[in-house]
Amino acid sequence: MFSLGDSEAYYLSRTPTDMRKGFDSLCGEVRRGMGRNPLGGEVFIFYNTNRTRLKLLHWERGGFVIYHKRFERGILTLPYLNEGTGGYPITWRELVMMIEGVELTRLRSRKRYDISLKNSANNTRISL
Secondary structure, eight states: OOOOOSSSEEEEEOOOOHHHHHHHHHHHHHHIIOOGGGGGGEEEEOOOOSSSSSEEEEEETTTEEEEEOOOOOOOOOOOOOSSSSSSSEEEEHHHHHHHHTOOOTTTOOOOOOOOOHHHHHEEEEOOO
């Protein structure tokens, strides 16, 4: 309840959104603008034209949750959103860096070993 993390899928709107929109209007944006089902458990990210406000729409058991952030100083840094339709998929890590003001276009990540990727490729499970 009221939690987000790296287990959810995240989709960023490719265009700014009116931050006066509530649950129903944002669900309409998800369906029409992103071509996705708002009840799917994914997290949908919206921002205003000035990039000073951010809303995350998420379905949790029992209902929708909106997380709303207003930046008192600075603006939201966005990744390069290439032309296309639908929501732009991002990771939890990218979302956190965007909110913290890290420019994703200049950032370069080094490869790291990820045991979950290796195990999913081999279709094996780890029991602890």
